[in-house]
Amino acid sequence: MQNNPVIKLADIHKVYHTGEVDVHAVRGISLEIFPGEFVAIMGSSGSGKSTLMNMIGALDRPSSGNYLLDGIDVSTLDRDALADVRNEKIGFVFQGFNLLSRTSALENVEMPMLYNRHRIPSREQQERATHALDLVGLGQRADHHPNQLSGGQQQRVAIARALVNKPSLLLADEPTGNLDSQTSIEIMGVFQKLNDQGITIIMVTHELDIARYTRRNVILRDGNIVSDTMVASRLNAENELQRLRQEQQAVKLAS
Amino acid sequence: MRIFASLKIAGRALCRNKMRSLLTMLGIIIGVGAVIGSVSLTSGATKQVEDQVSSMGSSVITVFSGNFTSGAMRGGWGSAPTLTVADAEAIAGLKNVVAVSPEVRDREQVLANGLNWNTQVMGESPEYPQIRNWGVSRGAMFPEQDIRSLAKTAVIGQTVVDELFPNENPVGQTIRIRNLPFLVVGVLTPKGFNLFGQDQDDTVVVPYTSHMHRITTRTFLNDILVEASSDKTINNVQDEITDLLLARHRSKEQDFTVRSQLELMQAVTATSRAMGFLLAGVAAVSLVVGGIGIMNIMLVSVTERTREIGIRMAVGARAADILVQFLIEAVTLSAIGGAIGIAGGVGFSTTVACIKDVPTVTPFFWIAIAFVSSAVIGIISGFYPAWKASKLDPIDALHYE
Numbered sequence A: 001m002q003n004n005p006v007i008k009l010a011d012i013h014k015v016y017h018t019g020e021v022d023v024h025a026v027r028g029i030s031l032e033i034f035p036g037e038f039v040a041i042m043g044s045s046g047s048g049k050s051t052l053m054n055m056i057g058a059l060d061r062p063s064s065g066n067y068l069l070d071g072i073d074v075s076t077l078d079r080d081a082l083a084d085v086r087n088e089k090i091g092f093v094f095q096g097f098n099l100l101s102r103t104s105a106l107e108n109v110e111m112p113m114l115y116n117r118h119r120i121p122s123r124e125q126q127e128r129a130t131h132a133l134d135l136v137g138l139g140q141r142a143d144h145h146p147n148q149l150s151g152g153q154q155q156r157v158a159i160a161r162a163l164v165n166k167p168s169l170l171l172a173d174e175p176t177g178n179l180d181s182q183t184s185i186e187i188m189g190v191f192q193k194l195n196d197q198g199i200t201i202i203m204v205t206h207e208l209d210i211a212r213y214t215r216r217n218v219i220l221r222d223g224n225i226v227s228d229t230m231v232a233s234r235l236n237a238e239n240e241l242q243r244l245r246q247e248q249q250a251v252k253l254a255s
Numbered sequence B: 001m002r003i004f005a006s007l008k009i010a011g012r013a014l015c016r017n018k019m020r021s022l023l024t025m026l027g028i029i030i031g032v033g034a035v036i037g038s039v040s041l042t043s044g045a046t047k048q049v050e051d052q053v054s055s056m057g058s059s060v061i062t063v064f065s066g067n068f069t070s071g072a073m074r075g076g077w078g079s080a081p082t083l084t085v086a087d088a089e090a091i092a093g094l095k096n097v098v099a100v101s102p103e104v105r106d107r108e109q110v111l112a113n114g115l116n117w118n119t120q121v122m123g124e125s126p127e128y129p130q131i132r133n134w135g136v137s138r139g140a141m142f143p144e145q146d147i148r149s150l151a152k153t154a155v156i157g158q159t160v161v162d163e164l165f166p167n168e169n170p171v172g173q174t175i176r177i178r179n180l181p182f183l184v185v186g187v188l189t190p191k192g193f194n195l196f197g198q199d200q201d202d203t204v205v206v207p208y209t210s211h212m213h214r215i216t217t218r219t220f221l222n223d224i225l226v227e228a229s230s231d232k233t234i235n236n237v238q239d240e241i242t243d244l245l246l247a248r249h250r251s252k253e254q255d256f257t258v259r260s261q262l263e264l265m266q267a268v269t270a271t272s273r274a275m276g277f278l279l280a281g282v283a284a285v286s287l288v289v290g291g292i293g294i295m296n297i298m299l300v301s302v303t304e305r306t307r308e309i310g311i312r313m314a315v316g317a318r319a320a321d322i323l324v325q326f327l328i329e330a331v332t333l334s335a336i337g338g339a340i341g342i343a344g345g346v347g348f349s350t351t352v353a354c355i356k357d358v359p360t361v362t363p364f365f366w367i368a369i370a371f372v373s374s375a376v377i378g379i380i381s382g383f384y385p386a387w388k389a390s391k392l393d394p395i396d397a398l399h400y401e
Helices: A050-054 A081-089 A105-114 A122-135 A151-163 A180-194 A237-254 B002-017 B020-055 B083-094 B144-148 B158-164 B208-214 B232-248 B263-302 B306-314 B319-356 B366-392 B395-400
Strands: A007-018 A022-032 A038-042 A064-069 A090-093 A168-171 A201-205 A216-221 A222-228 B060-065 B097-114 B113-126 B137-139 B151-158 B174-177 B180-188 B204-205 B223-228 B256-260
Touching: A007 A050, A007 B113, A007 B174, A022 A050, A022 A222, A038 A050, A038 A180, A050 A064, A050 A168, A050 A201, A081 A090, A081 B306, A090 A151, A090 A237, A105 A122, A105 A151, A122 A151, A122 A201, A151 A168, A151 A180, A168 A180, A180 A201, A180 A237, A222 B002, B002 B020, B002 B319, B020 B144, B020 B263, B020 B366, B060 B232, B060 B263, B083 B232, B097 B137, B097 B158, B097 B208, B144 B208, B151 B158, B151 B174, B158 B180, B158 B204, B174 B204, B180 B204, B204 B208, B208 B319, B223 B232, B232 B256, B256 B263, B263 B319, B263 B366, B306 B319, B306 B395, B319 B366
Parallel strands: A038 A201, A038 A216, A090 A168, A168 A201, B113 B204, B151 B180
Antiparallel strands: A007 A022, A007 A064, A216 A222, B060 B223, B060 B256, B097 B113, B097 B174, B097 B223, B137 B180, B151 B204, B174 B180
């Protein structure tokens, strides 16, 4: 593990002023995440994990505290600078896939490159998007529209879109929330493969069995970290899938 | 800013909702189309009038004799015997005067071929066709020599030809005016009706000297036609004629009037300008209505696509990127609408011109104005929705249902 953390949160607070009551969603979280890590942030609803996620994702700024992303102090940046940070440093994967409808997979993946500060020639855009789709195993379906793809495939397109700008960090918000268990394992397989190639991944989830595919689990409660442990017996998605298929086979033979 | 990429995004968004885009454009299409169509047709009509005015000669000055007052009765312009041939000769000597024709007018019964016809008999100089911008279709105008010799020669208009010489070549034939035989030496090119509804071809032109000494026994002219060298010198020439005649007539009161075709031309131009302002008003109203339609749809579109805006912001679109994207969509809508409207308007006026046989002029100036202003309308009406989109919070937008 290298010495410079990708993410360094120091005493982060977030207070929402809604109505008469101030909501203290995050109460002084400090956290360091190093390159190559695969972290699951867990917690029940209301634990502050979404708020933390938004701040890590540079969608929101902390009320107080410092946040260094790749050495940049994100907590002081303005709207435009935050947009640039999101564009260059962070790849988002959402629960609801959030692909543009009636737009091909390839064009969906190209989309973040439209907003690069430096113009990327369209030929290079296409090459990079095709490469990203190959990485998630969807190279053959580049011209399919989201409604022609299964949920798992749509999530793979979303992952390709997140990867296309070569971010320092892949941020996944409940990426398996809308998927059945087998597809969930497939998606975790994609993440594990990417993590093996050195990509840092932070994933928010509330499913314990999904968290077991990561390397490190951070558990939040009421805006604080209550546990931060390395995963002892990490599951291998490929093995699990194989096991699952064998079981299905067995059921079929039995019937 | 990545304009090309934004154009691509806008184009795709508009294609996604073809029917809606078309209906949104309809306001602009109809407004621009109506304006271009009516401008084409009215400027065609205006041009026709202008052509008629200039066919009478745009640099022509007419000097009318003064009014004749007898007791309390005032005769009106042209009634007083104040203009003489000598006046006309003096005017001919002025700078920037190209041609002069002393004019005497009279209605006479003209006989020929066993037929007769009452028509206007004009005494003119040989320069008359040049001044009036009028050609001689058959034969030729009588020469200068005929003025000196009081020759009995005549050039006749097409209406007179039709009435007195049906199916015959009148050149070389004789017509009788007050029992005097006049030799027809030429036929004037048919000119049709003038602006005031008079048949200009219903005329017989003879040398003014012959008219004054043989037909009538007048010593004074009705008026003098003067052609200035150009429409730029016409005002100077007008002033010089006034000064010259005042000096020659030694009268304190001006016993003549000087008028130019330019004044008529200016009146016509003023009319068409007023028409232009009227149409511009109609155009402005219809474009505003079209713009409201676009703003309405853009607001709906921004609400509908809140999640898309959220996604774009999450992957790094700045507020300005979103603003430009929606602005370009609005401008594309209105500019395409404007272009279709222009094409429709030109098509409409051309079709009407073809069917109804009226003139039409493609008003390139108005087309440019219409296109630019529909694009501007797009910017104005698209700005508020686009600004609203760009101010969305990415987190809220992402979770918008």
